Each structure stands twice: as C-alpha cells, then as structure tokens.
Amino acid sequence: MIGSGFVGMVLLASVGVVIGQMIMPFNVGLLLFIAPALLLALIAQMMVKSAYASANRVHARLSGYAAARFLLDRAGLQSVDIEQTPGHLSDHYDPRSKVLRLSNEVYHGNTMAAVGIAAHEAGHAIQDAERYAPLVIRNLAVPAAGFGSNAGMILLILGVVLNQPPLLLLGIILFSCVVFFQVINLPVEFDASARAKTLLVDLGVVPAQEMAPVNRVLNAAALTYVAATLQAILTLLYFILRYAGSSRS
Numbered sequence: 001m002i003g004s005g006f007v008g009m010v011l012l013a014s015v016g017v018v019i020g021q022m023i024m025p026f027n028v029g030l031l032l033f034i035a036p037a038l039l040l041a042l043i044a045q046m047m048v049k050s051a052y053a054s055a056n057r058v059h060a061r062l063s064g065y066a067a068a069r070f071l072l073d074r075a076g077l078q079s080v081d082i083e084q085t086p087g088h089l090s091d092h093y094d095p096r097s098k099v100l101r102l103s104n105e106v107y108h109g110n111t112m113a114a115v116g117i118a119a120h121e122a123g124h125a126i127q128d129a130e131r132y133a134p135l136v137i138r139n140l141a142v143p144a145a146g147f148g149s150n151a152g153m154i155l156l157i158l159g160v161v162l163n164q165p166p167l168l169l170l171g172i173i174l175f176s177c178v179v180f181f182q183v184i185n186l187p188v189e190f191d192a193s194a195r196a197k198t199l200l201v202d203l204g205v206v207p208a209q210e211m212a213p214v215n216r217v218l219n220a221a222a223l224t225y226v227a228a229t230l231q232a233i234l235t236l237l238y239f240i241l242r243y244a245g246s247s248r249s
C-alpha cells in the first residue's frame, strides 16, 4: 500500500479528538502529545502529492500494468492477476486472493509515478510468494490491530473519562497491537520499495539514471508509514503516562 493506512489513523485520531473535546478536554493533551507525528504525517502527505504529481509528468516506456505484469512474470508469478480498482492511490496487493489491484491512473499510466507504484505492489506479491517473514507476521497481526484500534481506542477514552485505570490498562494492551502492526509494517513497506527499485533497473524497465522520480515517490510514501508508526507509538505512550499518573494518585 502507498500511504493509505495513515489517513485512517489520522481520521481515527481526529474523531477521537472531537469526541474527547465534547466529553473532556483531555484529548487536547493527546493532540499536543502526538503533534510531532501529525506534523510529520502532514509533511509526508505533501511530499507524496508533489512527488506523485511531478513523476506523473515523466513518461515511462511501460504502463503501470505492463510494468507490474513484467516484474511478476519474471518472478514466476504468472498466477498473480492484476485488476483495476477505483480511487486515487488505492493501489494494493491482496494476499488472500493473490491479486494485485491498481488504481485506474496507475494501471493505464505510462508515467514514472505509475511504474514506481505498480512495481512497489509487485514487490508485495513477490514478498508473499517468498513467505517474507515480516509480511507473514504483519498479515497475522491484521485482525488484532483492527480490533485494537477500535475497541482499544474506546477503552482508552472511557478509561480516562470515567477515571477507571483497569479500563485504561486493557485499552493500552489492545492498542499495543496497533503499535506492533505499524512497527512490523515498516520493514514490509521499505522492502517492497527496495525490491521495486532494484527490479525496475535490473530488468531494464527504467534506466538507472532515470530513477529519480520513482525514488522520490517511493521515499515519500515510506515517510507516511514512519509518521503513522510514530503516531501510534506516541498515542500509546500518552495513555501509558496517563495510566501511570492515575494509578499513582
């Protein structure tokens, strides 16, 4: 995936902040505490936008589809299908159905942006075929992380609002799954981009001296994952400190 996870995290945090402000001003404290991560997320998102826009103006020999198909075929993954999916930057690899889904712009685009993103997603398919350990662990952690970000966040807010340290502790434990997911997601995303860069050059899809726009897009996307991880860690840390404070008083 290219930087879509963090958007959900920011949304979740924003919703939490709004609800929190209605109930109690404690979420202003949370907002200030995670501000560095939110700022980094904002900067990363701006970098993705600008890198994508400029790489979209640089012509590539292949479309995103053709580049991904070529990389997958060369990796022996003829069985992995490539489909179109609606949305902007909605590109992802689905490990359950072994399908690579590319947004229309990436699927058809003969640009460095399209080729770079398509190659990154092909990198995920290759990780899956190789049973790349961080990807296997990340996929196993998906349900726990989903539960942790919903139920965990509710318990954290209730724990603070109702001043119930046991609820807070339970929320902390559940939300730890989110942090674990975000941390293990980093090597998965960095490795997919590293594979993409190497394969594009080695297989002659993009000449090495023309890789700059591709690198900018993939590096900016990587920064969004760093921001999302930092946000999850700071959120957890905030509630650990609240818990430590409440159990002392």
Ligand SMILES: [Zn+2]
Pocket (backbone or CB within 6 Å): 001, 002, 120, 121, 124, 189, 192
């Ligand atoms: Zn990815």
